[in-house]
Amino acid sequence: MDRVRRRAGNVLFARVAGPDGPRNRREIHTTPGPRWFPPDDPVRVVHADSAMFVGGLTALLLQSLHPAAMAAVAAHSGYRGDPWGRLHRTSTFLARTTYGTAASAQAACDRLNAMHTAISGVSAQxxxxxxxxxxLLKWVHMAEADSFLRAHQRFGARTLSAEEADGYVRGMARIARALGVTDPPRTVEELQAGLRSYRTELRCTPEARECTRYLLFRPPLPLPAWPLYAVLAANAVSLLPPWAAAELHLGRCARAERWAVRPAGGAVTGLIRWALRDAPPTADA
Structure with missing residues (x-):
């Protein structure tokens, strides 16, 4: 079973991190130097857990409801033409800012800022x-922080306390500021208030509908992986605020979510956690 677990973990890691994943992981975790987040920080706890597989999908669905954000993604992100490349870049950015040295984390943010500076335009609408x-950056940041935290509190190996949840939001604010967000929320209460303040700006555009269909119903995966992905996708939808699911025309059934969707989500995230449980090497700060 250990051989099976290791093989499954290696396949999954390669799919998420890409061909440079092993090299990046060694560099990120073994380079000595101070980090933005200590080993027991809530940011590390959340981002190390397999619940992120659900939270990441929820974040993408929620982010798509801002017309300007979705227009930029549709025109410039390459999520349809190069979905795995986008995933590799995103996962590497999260790893560098969460676990890398402070210099590496700042450099990753600087590179992303430079990319953002070059992106502007007007959508077909x-x-x-x-x-x-x-x-716009603040919306993207808050949608991510809220989705990652929601997923962890439902499927994480250990639920965060209220104080730790505030610590997660506070830690994510450090990354947000490095990305140009001027006033990121620092508590769960501020995060929820911030999300509500954007409500009047949000709606489902044609680009958002296309993104939703792609993420939920046309993932670029081999056929054997579809059942497991379907469980992750169903749970991503179940984590959306009710108004967001309705805006995206995604049906919800409370009984099905309680008795089938959530238990299946717990089983699949547990399976992923089992496959990826080997801790990477670490360096002294």
Whole structure:
């Protein structure tokens, strides 16, 4: 069984981290130097857990509801033409900012900021966007922080206390500031208030509908992986605020979620956690 587990973990890691994953992991975890987050920080606890597989999907669905953000993604992200490349870049960015040295984390943010500066335009619906807009960056940040935290509190190996949950939001604010967000929330209460403040700006555009269909119903996966992905996707939808699911025209059934969707989600995230349980090497700060 240990051989099976290791093989499954290696396949999954390669799919998420890409061909440079092993090299990046060694560099990130073994390079000595101070880190933004100590080993027991809530940011590390959340980002190390397999619940992120659900939270990441929830974040993408929620982010798509901001017309300007979705217009920028549709025009510039390459999520359909190069979905795995986008996943590799995203996972590497999360790893560097969560576990890498402070210098490496800042450099990763600087590179992303430079990319954002070059992205602007107008969608087919006449929606102007600028990826470096602090207001837009704040929405993207809050949707991620909220989705990651929701997923962890439901499927994480250990639920965070209220104080730890505030610590997670506070830690994520450090990354947000490095990405140009001027006033990121620092507590769960501030995070929820911040999300509510964007409600009047959000709606389901054609690009958001296309993104939703792609993520939920046309994932670029081999056929044997579809059942497990379907469980992750169903749970990603179940984590959305009810208004967001309704806006995206995604049906919800409370009984099905309680008795089938959530238990299956717990089983699949537990299976992923089992496959990936080997801890990477670490370096002294």
């Amino acid at each position: 006449g929606i102007a966007y600028r990826a470096s807009d602090p207001h």
